Amino acid sequence: MGELQLRDVRKNYGQMEVIKGVNLDVNHGEFIVFVGPSGCGKSTLLRMIAGLEEITGGDITIDSKVVNNLPPVKRGIAMVFQSYALYPHMTVYENIAFPLRVERLANDKVEEKVQAAAGILQLTDRLLHKPGELSGGQRQRVAIGRAIVRAPSVFLFDEPLSNLDAALRAEMRVELAKLHNTLDATMIYVTHDQVEAMTMADRIVVLDLGVISQVGTPLDLYHKPRNLFVAGFIGNPKMNFIEVTGKQATGDGVIVTLPSGQELTVKVSAHGAVAGKTLTLGIRPEDLTIERADASIEVVPNVVEHLGIHTVTYSAVEGAKSTFCSLLPGSAAARVGVPVAMGLNGTDCHLFDEAGIAFERQLSVEKLDPAAMLV
Amino acid sequence: MLHKYRWYEYVLIYSGLALFLTFVLAPFVEAFVVSLRPLSGLFSIPYRFITDEMSFDAYFTMWENVPLLWLYMFNSFFIATVVTVLGLICIIPAAYAFARFEFPARNTLLGLFIAVNMFSGAVLIIPLFKLMQQYGLLNTYFAMIAPGTAFVIPTGIWLLRSYLIRIPRELEEAAWVDGAGKLYTLWRVIIPVALPGIVVVTITAFITAYAQQFIFALTFNSVNELNPLPVGLFQFFGRQTVVWNELMAASLVGILPVLFVYVFLQRYIVAGLTAGAVKE
Numbered sequence: 001m002g003e004l005q006l007r008d009v010r011k012n013y014g015q016m017e018v019i020k021g022v023n024l025d026v027n028h029g030e031f032i033v034f035v036g037p038s039g040c041g042k043s044t045l046l047r048m049i050a051g052l053e054e055i056t057g058g059d060i061t062i063d064s065k066v067v068n069n070l071p072p073v074k075r076g077i078a079m080v081f082q083s084y085a086l087y088p089h090m091t092v093y094e095n096i097a098f099p100l101r102v103e104r105l106a107n108d109k110v111e112e113k114v115q116a117a118a119g120i121l122q123l124t125d126r127l128l129h130k131p132g133e134l135s136g137g138q139r140q141r142v143a144i145g146r147a148i149v150r151a152p153s154v155f156l157f158d159e160p161l162s163n164l165d166a167a168l169r170a171e172m173r174v175e176l177a178k179l180h181n182t183l184d185a186t187m188i189y190v191t192h193d194q195v196e197a198m199t200m201a202d203r204i205v206v207l208d209l210g211v212i213s214q215v216g217t218p219l220d221l222y223h224k225p226r227n228l229f230v231a232g233f234i235g236n237p238k239m240n241f242i243e244v245t246g247k248q249a250t251g252d253g254v255i256v257t258l259p260s261g262q263e264l265t266v267k268v269s270a271h272g273a274v275a276g277k278t279l280t281l282g283i284r285p286e287d288l289t290i291e292r293a294d295a296s297i298e299v300v301p302n303v304v305e306h307l308g309i310h311t312v313t314y315s316a317v318e319g320a321k322s323t324f325c326s327l328l329p330g331s332a333a334a335r336v337g338v339p340v341a342m343g344l345n346g347t348d349c350h351l352f353d354e355a356g357i358a359f360e361r362q363l364s365v366e367k368l369d370p371a372a373m374l375v
Numbered sequence: 376m377l378h379k380y381r382w383y384e385y386v387l388i389y390s391g392l393a394l395f396l397t398f399v400l401a402p403f404v405e406a407f408v409v410s411l412r413p414l415s416g417l418f419s420i421p422y423r424f425i426t427d428e429m430s431f432d433a434y435f436t437m438w439e440n441v442p443l444l445w446l447y448m449f450n451s452f453f454i455a456t457v458v459t460v461l462g463l464i465c466i467i468p469a470a471y472a473f474a475r476f477e478f479p480a481r482n483t484l485l486g487l488f489i490a491v492n493m494f495s496g497a498v499l500i501i502p503l504f505k506l507m508q509q510y511g512l513l514n515t516y517f518a519m520i521a522p523g524t525a526f527v528i529p530t531g532i533w534l535l536r537s538y539l540i541r542i543p544r545e546l547e548e549a550a551w552v553d554g555a556g557k558l559y560t561l562w563r564v565i566i567p568v569a570l571p572g573i574v575v576v577t578i579t580a581f582i583t584a585y586a587q588q589f590i591f592a593l594t595f596n597s598v599n600e601l602n603p604l605p606v607g608l609f610q611f612f613g614r615q616t617v618v619w620n621e622l623m624a625a626s627l628v629g630i631l632p633v634l635f636v637y638v639f640l641q642r643y644i645v646a647g648l649t650a651g652a653v654k655e
Binding site for chain 1: 543545546548549550551552553554555559563564567568570
């Protein structure tokens with residue numbers, strides 16, 4: 001089993017509040033990713049679950065046992081560190097066997113478990129090497145091996161791939177996802193890389209300044225970000241934000257006035273009054289089109305990137321909070337200095353109120369769970 | 376950095392090195408040459424470095440003239456070794472605690488250790504003598520070992536602590552997560568990883584212990600059989616003559632253990648002094 005509950009978990013460093021009351025339920029077998037910018041408290045939260053940081057308030061429960069004051073080994077967790085934290089003087093075999101040696105397990109049992117772990121991680125022919133002789137990816141696998149021999153309830157990963165190069169990172173991502181399926185274990189994974197979060201997670205926990213901004217499946221977060229922070233953080237390139245004025249809420253959506261004076265009906269359900277309020281319209285670069293659409297924004301690209309599959313343009317736009325980015329098909333005609341009319345459709349847009357809270361979007365089910373159409 | 380020295384820069388560097396080495400090594404060379412010459416050839420005027428009838432005789436006769444010489448050498452080595460071992464037993468856990476644990480007055484204590492180092496051993500000779508007399512410890516190995524150990528500990532703690540601080544904390548956290556206790560981690564993880572640093576401390580402690588035993592032996596011990604070499608060498612001072620050639624021969628032979636320790640462990644010193652300086 002591997003169930004985890006966080007109840008109003010808090011952490012202070014002196015006067016500084018780092019974790020400000022986190023509530024979270026993790027079911028057995030879930031792959032949960034904590035994601036957020038640096039300093040948001042994601043690593044601290046993970047270390048609190050691991051038992052490496054004391055918690056100031058609240059309760060952490062693993063398999064219906066409150067573990068607040070238990071040492072890590074009694075919590076039934078195993079952790080993989082960012083720097084691998086391998087013991088340089090021991091062979092790969094002894095590194096993986098270390099937790100079993102601590103338990104004083106009989107030699108034949110140790111042999112059996114280490115061989116099993118090495119088999120899963122394809123390290124069998126590396127067992128007699130020292131960590132110094134291994135590549136980054138192999139070292140990472142040894143660190144994972146050390147975690148799986150103990151068969152913990154919950155695996156904790158602290159930015160495990162951030163020391164690897166891009167190609168290896170992509171490879172390890174797939175391996176970790178496979179491992180998750182093989183082991184049927186609960187995994188909690190910390191990263192600042194939203195691609196890792198989107199590709200691996202069952203559910204993503206977005207943290208911002210010590211509070212949970214939103215919890216949800218990757219597509220949930222992508223299509224229905226709850227606030228400006230999540231909208232800006234999930235998705236690459238970032239969502240564009242434009243200041244608009246609310247005009248009227250109808251059954252069909254909210255009518256807003258763009259800086260250019262055009263009107264657009266955004267397919268969202270309004271909460272509270274919108275008329276005359278300054279709202280924020282969000283549109284993902286990949287949702288912009290150069291074909292006819294509900295409304296358009298005139299942009300003059302100052303940088304154009306041709307990636308073959310896509311053409312990315314960057315421009316300065318009136319009312320936009322930062323550089324306005326568009327992701328167009330590779331065949332799109334875009335050139336620096338030549339004005340383009342970017343079309344946006346009301347169904348693709350996000351709308352946020354003055355406090356940055358999203359209006360609920362009206363979305364079809366298949367967008368949130370494309371696999372549901374298979375049944 | 377790409378930089379080639381000019382020829383005159385080489386000349387300057389090498390003459391500087393030569394000057395320095397001459398000062399350091401000249402006494403040893405002179406000691407060696409003296410040990411080769413017959414006693415009669417030592418006091419010629421004008422002084423001559425090379426004389427007739429040079430031989431290694433002194434290296435054989437010294438054992439006959441001072442029959443306990445081998446015992447003095449053994450005592451020296453024994454005292455220095457015990458001081459080093461006892462010192463390390465105290466230094467390693469203490470340095471680890473100072474490097475890793477937060478506790479009240481940690482920095483004050485560290486400062487005190489440095490302060491102790493600023494006293495010369497000689498200042499404490501009389502109080503120590505009184506103390507040993509009270510407890511009836513005079514004329515034992517213990518009387519020479521205990522103060523020696525006390526004096527190697529502060530330097531050792533400072534040296535090793537600075538090495539231990541550089542060991543990544545995640546190694547200990549990983550061991551802690553895997554269920555290892557503090558002592559298990561110290562023994563199985565920290566000590567092996569810190570071995571180069573520990574070797575540096577070992578050498579420093581051994582050399583200090585070897586060098587400082589003279590003053591303790593001279594004051595706290597009057598049993599001939601327990602004397603270390605530096606005190607034992609006085610046996611070569613006769614009523615009328617000093618047997619200089621044998622004295623020098625015995626001194627040189629007495630340095631050998633230190634030399635062996637140094638040669639054997641010196642590859643660790645270089646590794647230890649530079650480890651962690653460059654990111655791998």
